Amino acid sequence: MAYKFKRQIFGFMDLLRFKKMVPKREQKFAEASAKPLPATYRVNETAKILHPGSREVVLEEIVLRTADTKTYLFKAPSPSIFRAGQYASLSCRVGDSIVNRPYAISSSPLQALNENKIAVTVKKAGFFSDWLFDNAKVGDKFTLGDASGDFFHDAIRDSKHVVGIAGGSGITPFFSMAQAIAEGSEDFDLTLLYGARTEQDLAFRKELDALSGGRIKVVYVLSDEQKDGFEHGFVTADLIGKYASGDFTVMMCGPQAMYDFVGKELAKMGVTSPKRVRKEANCVGVRDVKPQTFALKVRLRDEVFDVKADSRETLLVAMERAGLKVPSRCRAGGCGFCHSRLISGTYSIAGADKRRLADVKFGYIHPCCTYPDSDMEIDVPPQD
């Protein structure tokens, strides 16, 4: 079909209009303001508060919570905000190594926004937490990463009623949630079943009691002690049923053994769907294999480092031991922050493979959950 478009009375006028497009645009350019272009924008500034990135923080206060647990309160250089329940990576140099661990934030979102203060509460339970407990002092400088993780209440996905099940130091994200509910930055009802060995092992006891009433109910569950005013034993289906009925979302934070136990108890109640049961992931630990040392070649931009990798430890730990500045956030394989390219070698992944499909296809790994099974070479985005 031969068709000639025409809009004006005379077709040549359509052509003329076309010819004017360039002069028109040139004119628009020439007429515009000569004032300097903005260096930033409101949305971009808000984004910096929501995700400030890694920054240097100063340890301002240390509070002993139990015989083996302390709260470390940091002063940040600028305001930030997070969702109660999230964690942040705390990092510093210990000897020749760079050490980095994700810890659940135990302070409130508005405290981070209004006072630039963020706290983590850590139980002595490993290399870095022991070091912190024994060495960290007020005035020390650390690097604190972005608040991260999906362990927070979502009003669309979750029930208005959350049953929080905390084991030991797993109380920290719930303590943040309780404060957030009290200050109005979170909006849900929290029934907290807080398990510990003895009354002495309960952190935040006084603070939680003060927050209780109204939307927050706290039930202490002591496994090794029988006392008035405390539940005794473990968090069983009966115990959950005693404090929660109808529609509720379970959020759990604690050791794997607790997840396994409570998971079975919840199954008795018919509560199994991933929608209703949410668990905070735990860091990948060492694996039980024959000790062996592999050569790990690490490319960081145009630099190449040869380091030793222990078959029992993850690639991330090997790089940190060598003092390399590499990215680390969840240390549980899920967040993808340490996403790195495999160049050669064989490996095993701790737990479920949480990589993206295309990462598997094109040979990318998450060093935080990857153990070496041979000499390896990887290309890692540096964390300056």
Added chain:
Amino acid sequence: MDRYDAVVIGAGNGGLAATIRLLQGGAKVLLVEKHNLPGGFATSFRRGRFEFEASLHELNDFGPEGNGGDVRRLFDELGVTDKVEWVPIPDAYRLISKDPSIDVVMPFGIDNFINAMEKAVPGSRPSMEKFFLLADQTRKAQAYTNSRNGVVESSYMVKNFGNYVRTGSYSVNEVLESLKMPQRARDILNAYWCYLGAHCDDLSFTHYASMVIRYISRGAMMPKMRSHEISLAMCERIYELGGDIWFNTEAVKIVTGKDGGVEGVVLKGGREIKTRHVIANCSPHVVYGKMMDKVPEDVVRATNARKFAGRGFCMFLGLNKTADELGIANHNYFLYDTCDSVKQYEMMKSIDTNAAQATVCLNRAYPECSPPGTSMMYFTTLYMSDAWGDVKPQDYAKTKEKVASMMIDRFEQYTGSKIRDSVEEISVATPMTYARYCGHPEGGIYGYESQYWDGLNPRLQMMAQDHKTRGLRFAGGYSMRLSGYSSAYFSGDITGRQTVGDIKREG
């Protein structure tokens, strides 16, 4: 190793394509990306059992093997087509509008599309046929302009692509009116407008028509492993060709010399890379606003003249029921309050009134994209103002949730399916997310708006004039091909080839 023929800033779609072009042209290239992943918005992320596509609804103009569209041809030339597994998108779109009341599914294929339109709007056929004729000539004219890097002779254009020139200065609505297309057919045909983000009184006809025909004539495709698969395929190609990619590496300054041209790039931390050629896969506002010290006044004016296009908002849902169980019948939905794009555009300026959405259920194209018994959806809208700039950090989570909830309500109300109770995973990206992720001003995801005076035609014609700084060219959604996946890839193709030429001329 601190000297490269060219440095590409940003591993978005434009930057990736440009890097491959530069390497194919024999240049030594460094691609720097401030994020730890390639692709910019072309990526994916995991939540629980689901891997969500971050941004791609469908890649247009790809077509099947042997009858490939321009995008497939480009991917063939880049050497990435076979690195990706593709699945076809079943139908073009389902449009549901309140005013006027419309609920129609439009198929791929020009004949099918015209037939479906004739069925929905009897008497629309002649104008639809003319539309596709004009659109086809537009596509050909653009391919020619691209192949000439924007340098074309007007007499040749008038002789060979006369209708392109004749329609070239008009808006979508002006041309469709001249075609005497029935209003209802215009309403249905214009449904894709939100993919370009300017309303149809403003949006250039040739821009819109070339996009529509790219979708309709060859259908659209989706990479099986989400757009992350394309981005990693491009990276693999870059490594094969000997290119360097540095992730977690932000370029903070472009160093200029006495002639005002590029001499190097300073990375965060202070390291300087010497180069005389930079391709910036980011906005001129960012480059001229904070990455260069001495910016000539005409460049400042030209940059200030431009209008930011839509700021992004996207909700991702992982559902614990199948699409069948939930009654989600289609892959691609456009839900509008009104088919009057001018009115809809106005409503999209405010957080309280914007419930327009482009919604995708990927399982309808690729059933295995989520675990058995589940499905995945994403809901996208744009804000046509800086409304999110008013949102305070303490109100951010609640505002996000309010909009997400509106979107779910809207979808349920329009389609009758019930999805809210099946939400197992949810993630919401706002203008703040996009601002943080790619650094775009105000969280824009569509570059500069395709206003009548700054649409595709004048940008293509002015490629030479817009190249104001020696050694600095732009790729991606803010550049000459405007936003969208295919446009960004094309812009990288053009800019990469142009820079190869620049390097060769320097000897």
